[in-house]
Amino acid sequence: MTEASTDNPVPPPPAAQDPAVEPTTSAAPLPEVPERLSELGRETVGNIRSDNPFMVAEDVNVYYGDNHAIQHVSLEIGKKEVIALIGPSGCGKSTFLRCLNRMNDTIETARVTGNITLDGKDIYRKEQDPVALRARVGMVFQKPNPFPKSIYDNVAYGPRIHGLAGDRAELDNIVHTSLDRAGLLKEVKDRMDEPGTSLSGGQQQRLCIARTIAVDPEVILMDEPCSALDPIATARIEDLMDELCEDYAIVIVTHSMQQAARVSKRVAYFHLGLLVEVDETDRIFTNPQHKLTEDYITGRIG
């Protein structure tokens, strides 16, 4: 992951290309970034609160070594809510997403400060086992990554390691329900023993979603789940998200603003490690409060 350094004044190319922001410094792009950041005042615009908060991040900072990747991010994620994280590449949205199920623990140089609670309990507290956390906060990755095992075993893996099924019939039931909810059952029910890798890209991603919901998590994190898929497969995943949000909170990182507009209830805009603006999807896209948000959604950044 290449997070742009925000402590040092490294100019991101998108900002430098934007003459409307700081016409006086366009000749010398270096000081532009800190100025714009101070302009932010490190305060998030809009409303970070949710009506029915389930996961709450308070003043979260992530450092990769000396690199301050995300800074003072506070955000509430509601129950059964789809929230989209948008922003230019390297803005820290994936980093923030990976804080929510402690996937950053696997990166040795990563350090997380601040407070993230799930259902009122700090997920970074000492007694919290990351394994147990990840059973509650599932994750779907950018590239479909089914295990090189059969379709059945792919979906059954999570329930097996967590001991969710008492016997074979129960496991069968979980696998079928999960595949059905992921909209994949019809396509694969006659070839459950074939390797998951033999499916098409879109099917593989739905298999990964089925695998995630088989553990019955409370929150599903999706890291650009459609970026490797064609529009038809993307539409299927988006429909799926609409259905899934009836039971799960979904946090989705996306580069597609159309997708964010289609699937999410709220949108959070990240910029260079800062959470710039959070609001209802409609308001973000029709009436953004912050200039950076406006620049981004109108296509002037990124």
Added chain:
Amino acid sequence: MSECKSTRQKVEAGLPRRLRKEFTFKLVGLLATTVGIVFLGVFFSTLIAKGSSAFKQTFLQLDIELSEDVLAPGGELDLAYADFDGLVRTALRAQLPEVSGRSDRRALYRIVSVGAAYQVRDLIVANPELLGTTQKMWVPASSNVDMLIKGNIDANLDEALRPISDKQIGWVRKLQEAGRLETRFNRALFTNGDSREPELAGIKGAVMGSLYMLLVTLVLSFPIGVAAAIYLEEFAPRNRWSDLIEVNINNLAAVPSIVFGLLGLAVFINWASLPRSAPVVGGLVLTLLTLPVIIIASRAAIKAVPPSIREAALGLGASQMQVVFHHVLPLAMPGMLTGAIIGMSRALGESAPLLMIGMVAFIVDVPARLTDPATALPVQIYLWADSPERAFAERTSAAIIVLLGFLLVMNLTAVILRKRMERRW
């Protein structure tokens, strides 16, 4: 438009040069491959030309009278004092009655191998009821006769320059005309241990010694190597210590093998008082030798497992150990096995460290236990290559052929295992 044209012209102008370069490079590559294949061909053809004759052996047919007077003077079979040599000599004299005189007779006795007497003894021990009968037996001829028959000794050479005299050649020719001399498959090469007599020397002792050592090496180095690789790759914290360990493992893989022999001598034999010349010590030394190879290969195989698979498992809530044992290990196993078998092949071909722990001794008995004195195939080759007898030359080549056969089988196994277990993702 003009700029576009000039680009095209530039490309076209440079094209012949590029194609020429490509052609030259292909030619050089082809040449290198051909040279390699020619060398390999020369190596194999000389080896087979020299060694194939060792799989045949010259035998003499003698009518041996298992006389009661000699074998059972007191009515009982008396193996300790029975003169089996005398029986063979009598039978030989019966074939060539014209030989007389002390020195001639002694020369005559030298055309038959000392192994003939052992063969007679083994026969009578296995079948005591044959006492008193006369048996037609094929007994091995001495190695000089064997060499003469195979054409490795030139009969036209001056008598003083060859190990077999004109008279002996005459007797051999006579036996040949009488149909009492034949070349047959050399079973002794595979069923006997080492011997001072080339016609009786076999590789069974060395093969068994090598197999015992490989067994010890495999049992120790594969689990230890894989476990070390998993720990270093998946669990060990990245710091100065793990860097140091990594550098040292890489260095160990390059340490001359004789150094491991010295270490084995100091640690296993002098300090731990394990027996000298024993396959168990050889196996331990070869374990030290192959461990770095296996660790490096296993780490490479673990590194090659795509991170997306790890993330997928971690994201589902698998613990680090479940990730390793459910996903990483099955995907890395083909690479690990290949590494292990390549390490084993190296261990099989190693002789230098074994010299240091006494496995270079002349050992006739085939080892039956891990602690029995033994030698190994490469060391046997070295010992035979060092022997002055003409007939050991072809046996050296034969032993090399057998060793290469083993290596070929092992490498084939590695290839087949890799192909079988390879999974796509």
